[in-house]
Amino acid sequence: MEISAAGRLEVRITAADVGKRVSVRSLRDGGPPGERFTDTVGVLTSWDNGVLRITRRNGESVAIPESVLVAGKVVPSAPARRRGPAASYAELARVSARAWQPVERARLGEWELRAAEGFTRRANSVLPLGDPGVPLDEALTAVRRWYDERGLPAYVQTATGAEGAQEVLCAELERRGWVREVTAELWTGALAPVADLGAEPSGVVLSREADEAWLARYRRKGVSEVALRVLGSGPSVWFAAVPGREAPAAIGRCVVDGRWAGFAAVEVDPAQRRRGLATAVMAALARRALDEGASAAWLQVEDDNAGARALYDRMGFAAHHAYHHHRAPESSVPAGDGSA
Numbered sequence: 001m002e003i004s005a006a007g008r009l010e011v012r013i014t015a016a017d018v019g020k021r022v023s024v025r026s027l028r029d030g031g032p033p034g035e036r037f038t039d040t041v042g043v044l045t046s047w048d049n050g051v052l053r054i055t056r057r058n059g060e061s062v063a064i065p066e067s068v069l070v071a072g073k074v075v076p077s078a079p080a081r082r083r084g085p086a087a088s089y090a091e092l093a094r095v096s097a098r099a100w101q102p103v104e105r106a107r108l109g110e111w112e113l114r115a116a117e118g119f120t121r122r123a124n125s126v127l128p129l130g131d132p133g134v135p136l137d138e139a140l141t142a143v144r145r146w147y148d149e150r151g152l153p154a155y156v157q158t159a160t161g162a163e164g165a166q167e168v169l170c171a172e173l174e175r176r177g178w179v180r181e182v183t184a185e186l187w188t189g190a191l192a193p194v195a196d197l198g199a200e201p202s203g204v205v206l207s208r209e210a211d212e213a214w215l216a217r218y219r220r221k222g223v224s225e226v227a228l229r230v231l232g233s234g235p236s237v238w239f240a241a242v243p244g245r246e247a248p249a250a251i252g253r254c255v256v257d258g259r260w261a262g263f264a265a266v267e268v269d270p271a272q273r274r275r276g277l278a279t280a281v282m283a284a285l286a287r288r289a290l291d292e293g294a295s296a297a298w299l300q301v302e303d304d305n306a307g308a309r310a311l312y313d314r315m316g317f318a319a320h321h322a323y324h325h326h327r328a329p330e331s332s333v334p335a336g337d338g339s340a
Contacts, residue, residue, distance in 0.1 A: 187298065259293070
């Protein structure tokens, strides 16, 4: 925290610092002796009517009255990463979007509206990388109308916790009643160590297409033609399977895109877990990605998937940023001429 020359803590932030990453200390109500203060680090998203709102790395918004502030300062926009390849949020957002493409898309300024008949939120949400070209309320009205015309709920995908992410947009959406339904994290790591985890031959079969056997293990049942198009989208897509009796014992998917290899759909038969099958699948896919020139890896993992998070941590992955899907309020979309 900021300490003056006289040794006193000082508040060195103002409302002009909205949008910057800050660290503040405030008084805690009812705290035990010796724990009178609490520290909050995140992006200052608003300072109105005597209340600061700070969005933490995980997307949580914290309200702090001015009256309990003890100290505060602006801090670097993103902490130094301890491991993993260097990458900006924008780069990873575009790479992950190319690895899971919709079947229909439209532009609203620099925002991309995506639809795939409801198959996953990622393929049926707005990717707001930049300026929509119109005021936010007008943009959100156009977004809701576009998804309403397709019989889909309107979602906006946002990110927090990395330089160039969208804490301010998250706060503005929530102020307008948009509900954050899902939070997950995008993790990155070096690719070569993943490839070294599994010795060849591992019994993993690689294919360019998701065949019926692969789909039998995939957790989303009744996959449609649209879903197959999404699964098969990306610059260079590979599917992996460990053969089993009725369905593969394990499966995985990898998309190679320049220096990046993106892993997804790593699933193991519950009866055959803790046998290293997920590791074998990822190692086989990593070796193929290395052959195609990739050197870095990314994947997405939900907050409550403790087993996967432990596995990826052992492989050398670390969280880069959190991402969220905000759903529009249930009220009807205002009438209009249908233009975006």
